[in-house]
Amino acid sequence: MYRHQDLIVKIFLIAACTAVIVYFFPKSDRFKYDYAQGEPWEYETLYAPFSFAILKDKEVLEEEKQQAIEQTPRHFYSKPVNTNELLDRFDESVKSAISDSLYKATSRRYQRVTRSFLQDLYKVGYLEDLQDLKDIHPIVLKRDNELTQLTYGDLILPGELQKNLSAVYASFSNDLQGILTRRLLVLVQPNVFYDKELTDLNIQSEVEKILPTRGLIAQNARIIAQGEIVEGDKLQILNTLNNTYESQTWSDSQYNWKLLGYLVLIGMALTMLMLFIHKYRYEVYNSNKKLLFIYFNLCLFVVLTASVVKIDADFVYIVPVCMLPLIIKAFFDARLGLFSHVIIIFILSFVVPSSGEYLFLQMMAGIVTILSGKEIYKRANLFITVGQIVTVYFISYFAFYAVYQGGVIGWEWSRIIYFVLCGLAMLFVWPLIYVFEKIFNLVSDVSLLELSDTNSKLLKELSNKAPGTFHHSLNVANIAETAANEIGANSMLVRVGALYHDVGKMANPTYFTENQGNGINPHDDLDPEESAQIIIDHIINGVEIAKKSNLPDRIIDFIRTHHGDSLVYYFYKKAKEENPDVDESLFRYPGPRPYSLETAILMIADSVEAASKSLKAPSSVAIDKLVESIINSQMAAGQFLNADITFKQIESIKTVIKKKLASMYHLRIEYPE
Known part of the structure; x- marks a missing residue:
């Protein structure tokens, strides 16, 4: 299950x-061909997968819009102006500016000329609000609900008005001509006005009539052949097809x-x-x-x-x-x-x-x-x-x-x-x-590097409370790292695991041989069962200390497995001599057995390094025999069954450890006297 x-x-x-x-x-779908302007088409000849209209180039479309805007007629409307009232005001203004004799002599004539001018002016149309248009630009003038087609140049503009007035009053004296012109320019009113709202609506209508496409590509029509250059119409057709794919709407x-x-x-x-x-x-x-x-x-x-x-x-x-x-x-x-x-x-x-x-x-x-x-x-x-x-x-x-x-x-x-x-x-x-x-909660090489620092808080505490264990851990780390490098395992992981594998011995440091510097062995006063339990407890204590120190689970695994479920053989043998029916489970580590290549390497390195301390006269032969004996006994006990390790790798580890121990004990050939 x-x-x-x-x-x-x-x-x-x-x-x-x-x-x-x-x-x-x-x-949206994606066009499966990649192309660029000016490059040859490197794929097979492309045929239209479906019928589609060719999109106009953005520049062409913008040019057509601009042309439509420029050609659309502008709309104006006309309002009636009371010329009689305007003439009366003009006459009063001139009369106040000239002498009575001059007024009597000229009033009838300038009034007649001015009336004729104003009638012609408002008949054509006077626009005071100038527009940015050419004289030939078409316009539509609405007058009395009638529409008249004109050009912008047909209207009278302020500059043209002043010029016309100068011509109208040319027969008068210079002084009087100036007075008449100035007085009329002040009073004259426009009768034509720009209709922006209607013009904008017409421009929008004309722009909307512009088609974004030109021509039609039929289904199965050839678009481009292999080797042809992507440019001109072919480029625009490909762009259209590409855009069609991107904007394609799919049915359910x-x-x-x-x-x-x-x-x-x-x-x-x-x-x-x-x-x-x-x-x-x-x-x-x-x-x-x-x-x-x-x-x-x-x-x-x-x-x-x-x-x-x-x-x-x-x-x-x-x-x-x-x-x-x-x-x-x-x-x-x-x-x-x-x-x-x-x-x-x-x-x-x-x-x-x-x-x-x-x-x-x-x-x-x-x-x-x-x-x-x-x-x-x-x-x-x-x-x-x-x-x-x-x-x-x-x-x-x-x-x-x-x-x-x-x-x-x-x-x-x-x-x-x-x-x-x-x-x-x-x-x-x-x-x-x-x-x-x-x-x-994973461990990377970056974290392993930080954990390998021997000045870390936990390792410094180990070196102070259990200096012998700390030295043993350093030796095991060196041996295990060398072995891991030899067989392609994670050497940094093995090294860090080795440095922390015995931190549990800090709870009772003097009960372990490497920390008994004064020659006193507290196990002499204990039963084998009690001694074995203290030795076994360094696994449990190590796990607790590691968790309190926030060590990663991957490192704690080395603490759990570095003895597997093997026997505390020394005290088991001692107890068996006293009582042949002693319970073996009391002398067995809780496990689990190593379940990775790295934890298996640590078990081997730890056991061999610890056992090598018992060699009274270390030699190459003695070291070889010790390494073979320990590793073979571990294999016989099935300690590596859960680990992904091969016989070939084990043999390589044996060779590396033998060389490493020989260098640690400074073994040299004996020279003849």
Whole structure:
């Protein structure tokens, strides 16, 4: 029942991640061809998949709109003016400005001339509110509910009015001419006015009549052949087809099929990742927390990239997708990191433009990330990795541009800036790893580096309370780290586990041989059962101390398993001599047995280092015999059955430990006297 429940959890995880990813996918379809103006069409001959109208170029459409605006007639309306009243006011004004004799001599004549002028002026139309129009621009004048087609130049404007008045009064003396002109200009009123509201409505109507398309491409008509240059009409037709795909509205049936296809493809990709983990990383497969961490990161980077594409597809290379394999490698290993990167790149190829170029660039960058130094906790290694990634981006883009354009002139420098920004974003992997450690309670190499500091609070306390145990832990750490390097295990993890594996001895330090410097052994006053219990309790005490010190579970595992479920053999043998029917379970460690390559290495290194202290005259033969005896007895007791360790690796560990112990005891060949 439990197995089925665990399988259901994993299926639910894949289904949930698939749903999240597909939800953030673009709802519109994407044109599957990538092209650029001036480049040859590198695909097969393209035929129209359906009939569609050709969209006009934006510049052409804007030009037609501007032309319609300029050619649309402006509307004006006319109001009647009482010329008799205007003449009376004009006459009174002139009369007050000239002498009575001059008025009597000229009034009849200038009144007749002025009346005739005003009649002609208002018959044509006088506009005082100037408009930015040419004289030939058509206008429509509404007068007494009648519409008259004119040009703007037909109207009398203020400048023309003054000029006409000078001609009308030219027969009068200069002084009188000036008085008449000035007085009339002050009194004359416009009778034509600009109708902006009606004009704007007409302009809008004319603009709306402009068609955004020109011509029609029939279904199965050839659009462009392979090798033809993408320019002119062909470019506009391709742009139209591209826009049609992006704005295409799907029927419910079509959309459901499209959605089903996405769900199947993404689900298959995520299932392949789960099968890979099951086959090659079974310890990860058995941990739902670790699986959640991996799939969460996949969803995170897919959602981030899809969101950026929706905002502006040009920014897609700013998203630090190569951070994913770096994170996975920091917590697990390079092989899982690379496979995860391959899966996410395949998924993202559905949403990014220029998917072929994107696949190649990101694949190369991901491989460089995996091949870079594993120790990303070293600042230099991370900066070198980022530099390599940016360089790969640059070189790959250079090559693609050279292939497509047949040269490198005119390439997009903004793309290089995006690559640099992506590299800078990669530097945030440190704080991101720290956040993931706290959220998912995982351990990365960065945390292991911090824990390996012998000046940490817990290790300093160990060195003060149990100096012999601290020295023993350092020796075990050196041996285990060397063995891990030899067989390809996580050497940093083994080293840290070795440093903390005996912290439980701080509870009763003098009951352990390495801390008995004064030659007094408190076990001499205890029964074998009591002594064995004190020895066994250092496991339980160690776990409690580690939890209080907030050590990660991955390190606490080394404390639990470094003795497995083996016997406290010395006191068991002593008790058996006193009582042959003694209960063996009282002398057995609680376990569990080592269940990883690293915990198995620590068990071997701890047992061998402790036993080597009993060698009175250490020699190469004695060390070889000791190492073989201890490791073989552990194998015979089945201590490594749960650990993913092979006979070949065990033999390699034996060889490394023998050499390490020989160097620790400074063994040299004996020279003849």
